[in-house]
Amino acid sequence: MNICSIRGAITIEENTKENIVINTETLLNEIIEKNNIKKENIINIVFSSTKDITKAYPAIATRNIGITDCAIMCLQEMYVEESLSMCIRVMITAYLDIEKQDLKHIYLKEAKKLRPDISLKNTGFAVAIDGPAGSGKSTVSKIISKELSFIYVDTGAMFRTITLYCLQNNINCNNQDEVNKELNNINISLNFENGIQQIYLNNENVTEKIRTQEIAKNASIIAQIPSVREKLLNIQREIANNNNVIMDGRDIGTNVLPNANVKIYLDADIDERAKRRCEELSTKGEKFEYDKVRQGIIDRDNADKNRKIAPLKKADDAITINTTSLSIYEVSDKIIKIIKENIK
Ligand code: DC
Numbered sequence: 648m649n650i651c652s653i654r655g656a657i658t659i660e661e662n663t664k665e666n667i668v669i670n671t672e673t674l675l676n677e678i679i680e681k682n683n684i685k686k687e688n689i690i691n692i693v694f695s696s697t698k699d700i701t702k703a704y705p706a707i708a709t710r711n712i713g714i715t716d717c718a719i720m721c722l723q724e725m726y727v728e729e730s731l732s733m734c735i736r737v738m739i740t741a742y743l744d745i746e747k748q749d750l751k752h753i754y755l756k757e758a759k760k761l762r763p764d765i766s767l768k769n770t771g772f773a774v775a776i777d778g779p780a781g782s783g784k785s786t787v788s789k790i791i792s793k794e795l796s797f798i799y800v801d802t803g804a805m806f807r808t809i810t811l812y813c814l815q816n817n818i819n820c821n822n823q824d825e826v827n828k829e830l831n832n833i834n835i836s837l838n839f840e841n842g843i844q845q846i847y848l849n850n851e852n853v854t855e856k857i858r859t860q861e862i863a864k865n866a867s868i869i870a871q872i873p874s875v876r877e878k879l880l881n882i883q884r885e886i887a888n889n890n891n892v893i894m895d896g897r898d899i900g901t902n903v904l905p906n907a908n909v910k911i912y913l914d915a916d917i918d919e920r921a922k923r924r925c926e927e928l929s930t931k932g933e934k935f936e937y938d939k940v941r942q943g944i945i946d947r948d949n950a951d952k953n954r955k956i957a958p959l960k961k962a963d964d965a966i967t968i969n970t971t972s973l974s975i976y977e978v979s980d981k982i983i984k985i986i987k988e989n990i991k
Contacts, residue, residue, distance in 0.1 A: 648742040650690065653678055653750050656736040656758035664703035667696075671708035671735055674755060678739055679712075681751040681963070688742040691718040696735045698726050705735050734758055752906055759908065759989060771891040772797070773906075774986055775899035778913035779948050779959060780863070781920030783970045783978055784895040787913070789843060790979040792893045795986065798839045800886055802896035802903070803866070804846045805879045807857035808835050810866040812848055820865045823872050830878055837886070860928075860935075864943060867950040870897075876957055897951050900962030909989050910965035911982055919971045920944055 657674040659666045671694075678684070692714070694705040704721045724736075734757070743750075774797070776784050785801055792799035810820060812833050818825050838845045845854050869875055883903045887894060896903065900910035915923075921941035928935045951959040961967060966985060970978050 648688075648744055649747070650740065651682075651743045651745070651747060651750055652738050652740045653682055653684075653752055654736070654738050655753040655755075656734055657755040658731060658757035659700065659733045659735065662700055662702050662733065664707075667700060667703045667705060667735070668708045668711065670756075671705040671737075672712055674735065674737060674753065675708060675712055675714075675739075677755065678737070678751075678753045681753060682743065682745065684739065684741050684743060686714050687716075689714060689717045690740045690742070691720070692740075693720045693722065693738045694735060695722040695724045695737075697724050697730075697732055699732050700735065705737070731757055754906070771887060771889065772908050772990060773887050773891075773904045774893045774909045774911070774982075775904050775907035775962070775965070776893060776895040776911045776913060776982075777897055777900050777959065777961070777965065778895075778911075779897075779920070779951065780944050781923050782913040782915045783923070783975065784913055786975050787979045787982060788893045788895045790975065791982055791986070792842045794979070794983055795891075795893075796842065797891040797893050798842050798886075799844060800837075800883065800892050800894040801844050801846075802879065802883055802894060802899065804844065804854070804857060805835055805882065806866045806870045806875070807862050808846055808848050808853055809833055809875055809879075810862050810869045811853055811857050813869065814862070814865065820868045823874075826869065826872055827874050830874055835879075835882065837882075858931075860933075860940075860943065863947065867947045871950070871954040871956070873956055897959040898957035900965045901960055902957040905962070909982075909986050910962050911985070912961040912965040912967045913978070914967060914969050915971045917941065917945065917948075 655674050655678045657670050659670045692709060696705060706719045706721050709719055776788055778784050788799045812829070813820050813826060816829065818829055820826065834849050836847045838847065845852055847853065880903060883894065886892060887904055894904060900907055921937065921944055924940050924944065925935055925937055968978060968981060
């Protein structure tokens with residue numbers, strides 16, 4: 648077991664004892680449930696609340712939900728101009744069976760928004776868009792990023808780039824040891840032109856080269872290798888720390904950016920996704936057979952959903968949009984509306 652600290656915050660509606668207690672209970676219960684904390688394993692809890700909360704100590708809520716024998720402290724925060732009002736923050740320290748990167752920090756109600764006093768310095772606003780192949784992620788992400796002047800980070804392109812290197816150098820994508828040995832020779836860098844990602848493999852721009860069916864197929868095999876995911880995770884988090892991003896992929900909301908400000912899960916029926924992929928291939932003048940394209944997507948879905956680490960999965964707090972019968976612009980408008988509501 649590790650000693651872990653989990654953070655959380657919630658805003659309240661009224662400065663009354665009932666409202667303070669009920670909201671604190673909601674926050675504590677959600678942190679405990681999402682992180683599988685056993686109450687007897689809690690070491691201590693520190694609360695801090697904004698200066699406008701005066702009618703009760705949030706600590707009362709801990710007793711109500713059956714936490715009775717750990718150290719508890721309640722602090723009052725200093726006033727910071729333009730920061731949230733009526734906000735209760737908490738940090739729970741406990742013995743837990745999970746790794747630090749898997750902790751789920753919980754932000755509820757208005758506390759989901761950025762704290763202007765600390766956030767503007769080195770973290771950006773992050774939108775995570777996950778979903779299976781052909782659900783429309785990259786098309787809508789490009790539209791949204793342009794509209795909001797965010798940068799669009801296509802994480803699938805990173806897995807494809809490592810795959811391209813392996814195919815070019817006769818490295819067997821199914822052999823993890825062979826791929827591991829090569830990772831230090833693979834230098835991936837990104838450049839954003841008008842907000843759109845250009846991806847470089849050892850200084851060569853491979854943005855177009857990685858868009859083949861062969862690379863797509865092998866990328867879902869490469870994506871199962873832990874060392875590959877770790878290498879890319881660091882690059883992905885680094886970009887999100889320093890920019891406002893729309894980041895799309897399979898594990899962005901669940902794993903790469905678990906605290907993203909907005910999480911969207913796009914989905915669509917398999918036939919619609921296969922149709923879209925065929926239209927794309929046909930626009931590029933590539934040959935295809937519908938049944939093979941459809942089966943290829945099913946195989947990739949299976950590989951992406953069933954792999955051991957960071958599988959494709961909707962984050963608990965993601966909003967699902969089924970794009971089967973929606974136009975690209977209908978989907979983009981929906982997401983832009985959600986982002987604007989959260990950005991205020
Ligand atoms: O979105 P795409 O087709 O470009 O992704 C290529 C492969 O990369 C896909 O089969 C799964 C993998 N991938 C992943 O495992 N995690 C991500 N965040 C993005 C892509």
